Amino acid sequence: MNQYWDLIQQSYQGYWNYLISEMAWNHPYKPWYENYFYALILLSVLVWTVEIIFPWRRNQAIFRKRLLVGWILYVL
Amino acid sequence: MFFNFFLFSLVAYNALSNVAVDLFNQFLGLFGINNLVAIQLGSLPKWTQLMIMFVIADFIQWNVHRMLHRVSWMWEFHKVHHSVEQMGFAAHLRFHFMETIIYKTCQYIPLAMLGFGIQDFFIIHFIALLIGHINHANLNVTYGPFKYLLNNPVMHIWHHAKDLPSEKRYGVNFGLSLSIWDYLFKTDYIPSDGRDIALGFEKIEKYPTGFWSHILAPFKKST
Known part of the structure; x- marks a missing residue:
């Protein structure tokens, strides 16, 4: 069960960082226009x-x- | 945009589908299977993968959309989208959050199970957004002969028509990006120039106008 809890936590955490990086227009892992x-x-x-x-x-x-x-x- | 497009689409979906796909793969693993489809999608060229993905996703969405019109409790949620009386680009993203949940559940989890990740969606997603925006805009655009392939505002306005013949009461022109499904399965309907037709649904005059009443209306109706 723990592995799913970790997976859920990682998904939310990862997505929060994604949203912030989108709004700040700061995402070095992909081209600026994406x-x-x-x-x-x-x-x-x-x-x-x-x-x-x-x-x-x-x-x-x-x-x-x-x-x-x-x-x-x-x-x- | 924030919830439907970002927060749910990628947050909740991401977590849910990661779990679902993992469970599914473990289940297949019990039988010693490690890939569901015969063709290794991952080994095809990237553009081919994106095209296949676009077509499959659009066909799933077309079916989900038909279901939203057919199942009465789902229709109560979909009515929020159909309460537009004048078409414009913003109508594209005007829908109840429950729709997001229904669409994503029906669409992304199966796609993820087929082996499509959410990477490299940008172009596909953006093309779908562009077509969807234009479909709802106040524009007289049909793309000429490509109207049998691509959905367009002249076709989609009939999807929003208030008055339909009784044999078509569960809706017409269900296409999202592609119109071909409606032509293939005979749910296409453009009887005349729809520029000035009344939009909405039966008794739209009595439908609430406030934001919260739009959000709450389906829950009241379906209980």
């Missing part, structure tokens, strides 16, 4: 920009209906 955290933010900003410039439905507000819930869930 940063999920900032890549996702960049991707969202890009897609949103294209949506604003070339909208399909023109009468839809940039800040959509039920936006707050959507964005809270996005951040979560």
Whole structure:
């Protein structure tokens, strides 16, 4: 049983370090551009920009209906 | 993003799948087997491995997605995603945390057992994110003939349609990154230009609008 306890602990510890290194953009073990955290933010900003410039439905507000819930869930 | 994308996806999943895979391998070890699949996936070129992984993962997700629509307690959780009434990129990552648990359990553990690690996922994951973001965006994009292969906003808006014919009441266009599964299994449905169709589900007018009520609603409904 102990080996699983250790495995779980290592997984959490390892992941905590991973998350911190992503947000600090400091991960020497992989190339600088393989940063999920900032890549996702960049991707969202890009897609949103294209949506604003070339909208399909023109009468839809940039800040959509039920936006707050959507964005809270996005951040979560 | 923080919980669904990072904290759960890699923290809880990482711990859970490490344990599950270890248990599974020990179980196989009892019979003297050390690899489940006939093809040694690890010996294939990296790009081939990534492609196989992408296709298998997407097919598993397509099936999980159908299940979310079909099983009534799961649908209550998936309704949080379907409460968008106007499409936009952020709708892609708008879902209840229970969905994360269902998807990851159904997807990553089997993939890990097949011998895929979580290394080198970056490109695959990023392509899936890009396609998913575009699918939910307010864009008129179909990729021409590739629409039969790749999911797109013009197809996916029908997945979010409020009103569907009764024989299609369990949903249409379940594709995530790939649309090919819907064309293969005849769950595709684009009857007309969906630009101005009503989105959501039956009685969405009565669905709560606050954040906490979105989180709690499925638990109330399913008990």
